[in-house]
Amino acid sequence: MAYSEKVVDHYNNPRNVGSFMKDTPGVGTGLVGAPECGDVMKLQIKVNLQTGVIEDAKFKTFGCGSAIASSSLATEWLKGKTVDEAGKIKNTDIVNELKLPPVKIHCSVLAEDAIKAALADYKTKWIKEGAAAASST
Amino acid sequence: MALKFPIFMDAQSTTPCDPRVVDAMLPYFVEKFGHPASRNHPFGWEAEGAVDAARAKIARLINARDPKEVVFTSGGTEAINLALKGVAEMYREKGNHIVTTAIEQRAGLDTCKRLERLGFEVTYVPVQPNGLVDVDDVKKALTDKTILISVMFANNEIGAIQDIAAIGKLAKEKGIIFHTDATQATGKIPVDVEKMGIDLFSCTAHLIYGPKGVGALYVRRKAPRVRLAPMIDGGGHERGMRSGTLPVPLVVGFGRAAEICEEVMPEESARLGKLRDRLQDAILGSVDEAFLNGDPERRLPHNLNISFAYVEGESVLMGLNKETALSSGSACTSSTLEPSYVIAALGASAELAHSSIRFSLHRFNTEEEVEWVAKRTIEVVRRLRDMSPLYELAKEGVDIKSIQWKAE
Numbered sequence: 001m002a003y004s005e006k007v008v009d010h011y012n013n014p015r016n017v018g019s020f021m022k023d024t025p026g027v028g029t030g031l032v033g034a035p036e037c038g039d040v041m042k043l044q045i046k047v048n049l050q051t052g053v054i055e056d057a058k059f060k061t062f063g064c065g066s067a068i069a070s071s072s073l074a075t076e077w078l079k080g081k082t083v084d085e086a087g088k089i090k091n092t093d094i095v096n097e098l099k100l101p102p103v104k105i106h107c108s109v110l111a112e113d114a115i116k117a118a119l120a121d122y123k124t125k126w127i128k129e130g131a132a133a134a135s136s137t
Numbered sequence: 138m139a140l141k142f143p144i145f146m147d148a149q150s151t152t153p154c155d156p157r158v159v160d161a162m163l164p165y166f167v168e169k170f171g172h173p174a175s176r177n178h179p180f181g182w183e184a185e186g187a188v189d190a191a192r193a194k195i196a197r198l199i200n201a202r203d204p205k206e207v208v209f210t211s212g213g214t215e216a217i218n219l220a221l222k223g224v225a226e227m228y229r230e231k232g233n234h235i236v237t238t239a240i241e242q243r244a245g246l247d248t249c250k251r252l253e254r255l256g257f258e259v260t261y262v263p264v265q266p267n268g269l270v271d272v273d274d275v276k277k278a279l280t281d282k283t284i285l286i287s288v289m290f291a292n293n294e295i296g297a298i299q300d301i302a303a304i305g306k307l308a309k310e311k312g313i314i315f316h317t318d319a320t321q322a323t324g325k326i327p328v329d330v331e332k333m334g335i336d337l338f339s340c341t342a343h344l345i346y347g348p349k350g351v352g353a354l355y356v357r358r359k360a361p362r363v364r365l366a367p368m369i370d371g372g373g374h375e376r377g378m379r380s381g382t383l384p385v386p387l388v389v390g391f392g393r394a395a396e397i398c399e400e401v402m403p404e405e406s407a408r409l410g411k412l413r414d415r416l417q418d419a420i421l422g423s424v425d426e427a428f429l430n431g432d433p434e435r436r437l438p439h440n441l442n443i444s445f446a447y448v449e450g451e452s453v454l455m456g457l458n459k460e461t462a463l464s465s466g467s468a469c470t471s472s473t474l475e476p477s478y479v480i481a482a483l484g485a486s487a488e489l490a491h492s493s494i495r496f497s498l499h500r501f502n503t504e505e506e507v508e509w510v511a512k513r514t515i516e517v518v519r520r521l522r523d524m525s526p527l528y529e530l531a532k533e534g535v536d537i538k539s540i541q542w543k544a545e
Contacts, residue, residue: 017524034542036487038449042526060526064451
């Protein structure tokens, strides 16, 4: 199976590989997939607690080239978006951008799941405290 | 010598034709184009003579008593289909049970699955963690309804070489027909249908530096005389077991390829074994948590299969595929997303089954190529581990199995 140019580019030059400390204020972590299925994605966002804007995003992925590319692309798109905007990223956007073939659509689904999981983690961890912090200043 | 890219190290999927094979084939396209079954003119006699000579060369390579025991097919898949379905149909009155292993190639497994749908019962004997079948397990699986034992000679992914002689002996004792899929072993290691008690033996030309599109099934004629129901009806060629005009150029190429293999086998297997060991030592010596799959001793000399924990196989291949042809799982199954069923059958975790890479060497690989492939593989695995969440967790001391993964 031949890969699209964009998949190859993200595989060769992945954007935003790395990790944040999970307890850093504003960081939300999503860990999705399963080793036995051959795909695990860890996606993290770092949100400015004042503005609600995602200032940085990082990923690490165990999986095929399309899984790596999907998560790499997701981190690129997340940066600069508000938390609400980030929640609107759909797997189909990733499929279209990377021109994923039908057998690789699950990679984009996993990336969307990873975004959702990171956002949810961010909200449970920081929204109340964030709001409190914002109101106390 | 300068390296030429891409480097081919996927010789258990196919091999390049040996130029000597191509030379032998060429006259049979334009000049000597006769039909080997044309009995009444020189064109036919010439073609028949060429086919007979090729048949004799293949018979010699596998030590068949009589060249007539070699039945040409379109390849290994057809040979395996003919062996299994041919026996099943012919001996149905006698019984409906077949014993095979869990690690046969797809042609064997899928044919058995079809036979199950037709009312046959199939026992898939498991393998030990080293990929070898315990002959006692085969023995225990036999019933008074068993009409066929089918065990591959050497595995296509991990190269594990089964104790074929012991299984052949068992089959003889019980009076059961014994088939072996020897597509990976033929021409690479000594095989002997007489000494090993083999009744049916499948092989293919394209894995022994011959052309694609031709294979053979050895069918024993004496002690016992094995009969097969044909799958293809027609002019009754190949002793009625496989009708159809023989592809004479391919058959001639197959014969020449077998002849060359017989000649060079001792030297070639020693050379490839050394290169393989070098590749193995270089990789296992530099990468932590890389595991050799299959028995370290009883395996094909040109095979190396390693699981790299925490990285997925296809992503490793993607990092190498501009310059090196390797495979993950097997070529037959890599279009699906399933992990290797062979590695899974060894009892490895599904994650390691997703992480297996097969290196398979061939006649024309060089030391320089081996060194280059080792170096690049190590680099790619390290790069992918740097972006693997599983490797990160493992380095933090987290037991990956303790995490509640949500499998989709």
